[in-house]
Amino acid sequence: MQNDSLPPRSGLLAFPPDNAAAIALPPGAGPLQDGHGRRISYLRLSLTDRCDFRCTYCMAEDMTFLPRHQVMSLEESLRLSRLFVGLGVTKLRITGGEPLVRRDALWLLERLAALEGLKELVLTTNGSQLERFAAPLARAGVQRLNISLDSLRPERFRAITRIGDLHQVLRGIAAAQAAGFRRIKLNTVMMRGTNDDELADLVAYCMAEGLDIAFIEEMPLGDLGHGRSGTYFSSDEALLRLQERFPLQASDESSGGPARYWRIAGSETRVGFISPHSHNFCDTCNRVRVTATGELYPCLGQNDATPLLPLLRRHPEDDEPARQAILRTLGMKALGHDFTRQLDAPQVVRFMSATGG
Template sequence: MNVLSDRYGRHFPYLRLSIVPACNFRCTYCLPNGYHANPHAAAPLNLAEIARLLRGFAAVGMHKLRITGGEPSVRHDLSDILRTAAGIPGVRKLAMTTNGTLLSRRLGEWMDAGLNAINVSVDSLDRASFARITGHDRLDDILAGIDMALAAGLASVKLNAVLLRDVNDRELPAWLDYLRDRPVGLRFIELMQTGDSLAFFREHHVRAETLETQLQEAGWEALPRAADAGPAREYRHADYAGRIGIIAPYSKDFCAGCNRLRVTATGDLRLCLFGEFGIPLRPLLQDDNQLEDLVRAIGGQLVRKEQTHHLHEGRTGITPHLASTGG
C-alpha cells in the first residue's frame, strides 16, 4: 500500500482528527474568552462518520492517528471513538492530545479502548502561572494524571508547552528538574499567529531557537527524526530520563518534513494548519459504499498542498484559533 504523497515528495502516514471544537479551558493564546458555540455550525462528525473517514485514510496508508479538539474529552463518546479507531485495520499508533483534566479519572478506560500514546498540554510547572495561562487551577491534578500514565506503561507520554515571552519562557530549570527522573517527551512549541491573536502574538512571541541554543550549549544531543514523527526537533541528555523537543514553525525549512493531514470536527480536510481552504469530506461519509469515492477525493487533493505555510508573511489562512482545527 502506498502512502499519500504530494508533488514535493512528502509522504503522509499521519492524520490529526479533531472530534470537537469545544474546549473547557481558556488559554490566553487560543481561547482567552472561552469557547462560544456557533448556533449555526454543523454538529461534529458522529461515530459512524468517523469510522468511515478513518477507513478511507487507512486505505491510503494512514497508520498514525491523533485525536484532538478543542478538548476531546468533552465528548461523552470519546471511549467509543478510541475503540472504533483502534479497530481500523492499519492503525498502529493511536494518540490523543488533551489538557489532562480527566486524565486521572479516565486513563484506564481510554487505554482499554486502545489509546497507546498521549500528549498533555502543560504550559507551566508553576501553579499560579498555569492558572493565569489556562484559566483553571488544575495543575496538581493534571501532573498526577501524567504520573499515572507513566506508571500504567502507556507507550508514549509527551507534554506540550507553548512558549510565551515574559510568561513562561524562563522555566527551563524547573522543567529540567521535572525531566531528570521522568521518561516523558517535553515539547516546547513556538507561539504561532492565528487569525484572532495578532496583538497577543506580537506581545508574547519568542523564537524557539533561543531555547534550542541553550539546550545545545548544555550538552543536549539532537536525535534523528522518526519517519512518522511530528514536527519537533528532539534532544536527549545522558543525565535526564526525559527528552525535549522543539517545535519551531518560523524556522527555515520547517515544512520540508511535513507528514500529516488534518480533518476538522465537521469533516473538512485541511492540507495545512494555516491553509486558505478546507475540503468537505462529510458528504462522502454517509454510506459504507462510498469508500472508493472517499479515497479518490483524499488522494486527489494532495496536488493542492503548498510547499510551505505563509506565517512569515502574516498569512494565517482560515484558522481563527488553534481549537478550531485541532492544532
C-alpha cells in the first residue's frame, strides 16, 4: 500500500480557496469553466518526472528524481483521468518526463482510450522509445503523437539532450509512420545560437516526411543557473526567417492547443508557433495540468497548485473530495502569465519535466 502522506511542496495549497467555490458544478451539470469563463476541455497528465534525456532547457544535468511512493500509480492516474473526463474534459495528453519509460504505460493508455466521453488521446514523447512502442501505442488507442526534435545534426542533438541519439529518434518517427499514425507533429524549442539556424531545415524535413511542426518559444521554467534572454528566439523572427524560403500562408486551423498554424503552398505540412512570450494565448487557454505526483496546476506560468493525490489515497472509495477540489481549483486559474519579465529571473522554479511537458 502506498503512503498517502506527501511532504509539503512549495507553492502548493492544502485546499483551493473558498472564493473559488462559487464555480463548482455538480457532477454532470455542464462543461468545466474557470473563473474567467474559459471552457476547460484539455488535460495534460504526466506519468513520470523521469526521462532518458537531459535536455538543457528542461532539466538540470544531474537530476534527483522523485521516490516511487510520491508518484501516482497507474490506477490512480486512471481514476483521476476518469474524473476529469466525467467533468467535461474531451482531450487528454499524456506527458512526462518521458512517458514511455514508465513501466506498463500501455496498460494505462488502453484504459484511457476506452473512457466514455474522451474524444482525443494523444502522447508527447522524445521519440527514444518509439521504435519499440509505436505499433503497440496505435493498438492501445493513442490517436496522435507529438515528438520533441530540436536538431537534425547528431552532435548538436546530443549536446542539447546531453544523452540522446538522433538516429534512434529518427527511426522512432519512421516506426510511428509505419504504425499508421497521421498528423505526427514535431515540437522544436527555439534557442538563439543553438538551433535557430536549423529552423528551415527542420521544416524541409517535415515536408519530405509528411509531418507537422511546432516551433516553441523557450519558457523560463526551472533554475538552470543562467538566464534565457540570451537564447530567447521569438516566433515573429522565426516566421520572417522561414518566409524567406517557404511560401507560408496563415491558417485558422487548430489542433486544440496553443499553436497558431501556417500552411505551405503545395504541401500538407503545417507549421505552428507556440508563443508564450510574444503572442500570449492565455485568453483562449482551455487546459490544465496534473503532475506525476497528482498536483493540479491551473496555469503553467504560475506556482499555485492543488495536491489531489492525498485526496485519492485518503478516500479510496469516494471520488467526491477530489472532484470538488478539481472544481474549486479552477477558481485559481490566472487570467494570464508573463514569461517575458521572467527570462532572467524565473518565478516558476520547478523544471518543465516536473510539471509535465
